[in-house]
Amino acid sequence: MLIVGFSGGPRYSEINDDFSQLPPLFFHNAAAAIIKHRLPLFAVEEERLSRQKHTNRFPALAMRASIDAAGCSIHEIDKFAFFFSESYFDSELAKEAAILGIEKRTGVRDILMKNISRAFGVDIDRQKLEFVRHHHAHAAATYLASTFPEALVLVVDGEGERESLSIFRGNHGVIDEIYSYPVRGSLGYFYRYATQLLGFSMFDEYKVMGLAPYGRPDRYFGPVSKLYMFNPDGSYDLDIIRLGDIAYSLGVLGRAEPGTREWQRKADFAAAIQKLLEVVVIDVLSWWQAKLELKNVCLAGGVAQNCVMNGLIAGMNIFENIFVHPASHDGGAALGAALYIASQQQKEEKTTVVPYSPLLGPKLPENDAIRREIESWTGGMSIVKCDDVFEAAADKIAQGKIVGWARGRSEFGPRALGNRSILGDPRPQENWQRINLAIKQRESFRPFAPAVLAEDFDDYFIPLPSNPNMEHMVFVAKVREEKRTELGAVTHVNGTARVQVVTRTANPGFWRLISSFKGKTGCPVLLNTSFNNRYEPIAQDVADAIRTFLTTDLDYLFVEDNMAAKTGSLSSLIPTCSLKLTDAAWVEEITAVKQQWAVLRRAPSYSRQLNSLHLIRYLSEFGGRFSQVADLIDSAADDRDELIDEVFLLWRERFIELRPKTSHAGEAESSYASGEGFDGFRLPTSSA
Incomplete structure (x- = not known):
């Protein structure tokens, strides 16, 4: 079926x-x-x-x-x-x-x-x-991926149909709902509200989780904890609305600069929010584990992406095994909905149980096609000959270089697990700041994940007792104290790290790369973060990887068996390209105020004001199709350099697409944008 x-x-x-x-x-x-x-x-x-x-x-x-x-x-x-x-x-x-x-x-x-x-x-x-009911989809995704015969299944997010937290029992391939908690006590909405109060945007809950270790949870936990009460029957009460009043009284609303007194208050508030989330989930799990006496537990739902909370659950020692789905968010519920229907229609059918792999996405094209795409950017980058990309990449990383790494099928879910990754040396602490500010272009307090060889995990990290699925980067564990200085770029301020354990069977290519790095440095760990900047999703195809490489301070690019380096100035390359608006951006307004500004909008929330009258006119008239940048520049002799700078910024922020002059019949375009997909699959040139 x-x-x-x-x-x-x-x-x-x-x-x-x-x-x-x-x-x-x-x-x-x-x-x-x-x-x-x-x-x-x-x-x-x-x-x-x-x-x-x-x-x-x-x-x-x-x-x-x-x-x-x-x-x-x-x-x-x-x-x-x-999925609903x-x-x-x-x-x-x-x-x-x-x-x-x-x-x-x-x-x-x-x-x-x-x-x-x-x-x-x-x-x-x-x-x-x-x-499929929403929480049933989440529950099916995580339970059926776990391979556990029996399990307690916890789904926790903002809201399903009319519930925010659900308890299921998984039993030999079938899930049964046991209990659900109402939306008025939604932990997803509680954490989202706190995220907004702290001055962050939609989908920024992970920033609160990253900020919390800089704070002292007990400073504000008293007033925050008064919002919550756990009841003897296993239910709980959570007054989300009053959280805003507490935040106002504590003076933590809005943004603040790191290092200031206001920023420290915000960190303390984030720490209290994180602690209350953990208290509620552990109370619920402890109560249901005692009632159902199930020794395995599975988690899914958006809140299950909180890997700090997951690490605490794995350390509780009341479960023998724990599995957190690597795509616990609503994207993962698409897979869960299909699995739920199959489990209902095939209850008696025996299915081969195989370990879950998140490497479910599209694969990259053949090496010849990759080389042609890289070569089309002559003047900005070129292929570097190497006998072994694993040895070459390990060499560059050991020399302090930051590399983009794309190989095989992409990961399904929000974590880069070695197939669409930015990689660096985990030892120099300065790499933390360098990658955050110069490459990822994001807040300096955000941590990075260590990817460690499975055979060396115990030497660097303290194992969690509940046998968690550490290979999916969904748990935080403590870095051994004697190793924290060595892992300066991936050890968070509180001595923890969101660890990815890499096995030879699950990802042989990534395992080989880390092994090569270990052979050169003695360190079996790489700094691993997703292959993107803050303006776009994780890179999928070759064109995505090239854009990120050319618009950030990445030193080298590795795509399958190809190594590339930058060879020239983008200021001289850009005039040779053609450009158009991406499908994710459009000119919202052209105004005559001073006759030279427009506003670009892109879903969900990024915006940029344009100051070049020539660029505004171009986007207004020709934004939907490719046209030569050189023609645009020729009409703007007085502000040529400023115009090139603005084109670069719009390209970096993914409002526009650039295509190199040397491309042949659109070969340099994204394989999906141009209609060329993996394995000969052709997508239409537009979504309409």
Whole structure:
């Protein structure tokens, strides 16, 4: 049985669509996955293909990629599984439509089936669509990936249908819901509200988690803890609304500069918020473990991405085994929805149990195609000959260089696990700041993860007693005190690290690279962070990797068996390129105030004011198709350098796409943007 699971909203495209104004948090993290007999074949988030972070658009690109990866036709798909119930989706969309002044003419089944049919160009039987309750999708994803015969399953996020935390029992491939907690005590909403009060944006909860270790939790835990009460029957009360009053009284609202007294107060508040989250989840798990007497536990839902909390649970010593799904967010529920339908329809069918691998995304093209794409950027980068990319990359990292590393199939989920990674030496503490500020272009307090060879883990880190799935970078563990100085770039301020354990069987290429680095330095650890800057999702294809390489301070680029270095100035390369607006950006307004500024908007929240009148005119008239940068510059002789600088900044922030002059018939474009996918799969040139 072939089942496609998917998540996301009803809008088919970002513009010219009835639902284009739906808020970014409306069914966010669109994704698609395909399974066969409960075994995942392929899964990818829509953002990796559309390049729009956290997109909530209908996952047309991801669904088409899934079908092609399975090597089947659309007519061979037995079921499509959506990650929310039909009645809930219908009511929520009706409310949003009313707010936006949109006339909702049909039910969500018809809307989704219309989008599926549009994506594949054929009519699909509407009875093939199944709806799965949200927390059931999350529960199925994590329990069935764990391979545990029996388990307590905890799903915790902002909101499912009408619940925020659910308890399930997993029993030999089947999940049964035991209890659910109401939305009024939502831990996801509690943490999101705290994130907003601290001056961060949507989807920035991980920043609060990274900030918390700089604070003293007990300083503000007293007033924060008064919001919470655990009851003898296993329920709890959490007064989320009063959190704003507490934040105001403590003077922690808004942003502050690191090192100031105001920043320290914010860190203390973040620490108290993190501590209360941990207290609530541990109270709930302890109560249900005592009641159900299950020795294994599985976690999923957006809150389960809090790896600090996960590390504490793994250290409780009341569970023998713990599994946290590496795609615990709503993208992972796309895979879970498919798995849930399969488990319900194949209860008696025995399926081979295999360890879960998150390397489910599209793979890179053949080396010849990669080399052509790199060579098309002559003047900005060139291929460096090397006999062994693993030895070459390990050499460069040992010399203090920061490299981009892309290999094989991409990871499904928010963590880069060695196939789409930025890698560095974990020993010099200055690498922490260098990568944060010059490459990732993000806050200096944000930590990085160590990727360690499995055979050396115990020498550097203190093992967690509950046998966690450490290979997926979803747990924080303590760095051994005698190793903290050695691992200066990956040890957080409190002596912990979000560790990834690398085994030879799970990722032989990444294991080989770290082993090569160990052979040269004696250190079996690499600094590992996702291959992107703060403006876009993790790199998916060769073009994504090249853009990040050329617009950051990365020293070298490794894509499959190819090594590349920068060879020239971008200020001289840019005039030879052509440019156009990306699908994720558009000119919102052209105004005559001083006759020279415009505003670009891109989902979900980035914006930039343009100061070049010539660039404004170009984007207004030709933004939707490629045109030569040289022609634009020739019309702006007076501010040529400023114009080139602005083109570079817009390219770095992914508002525009640049294509090198030496490309042939669009070969240098992103493989997905140009219609060339993996294994011969062709995507359309637009999503409409």
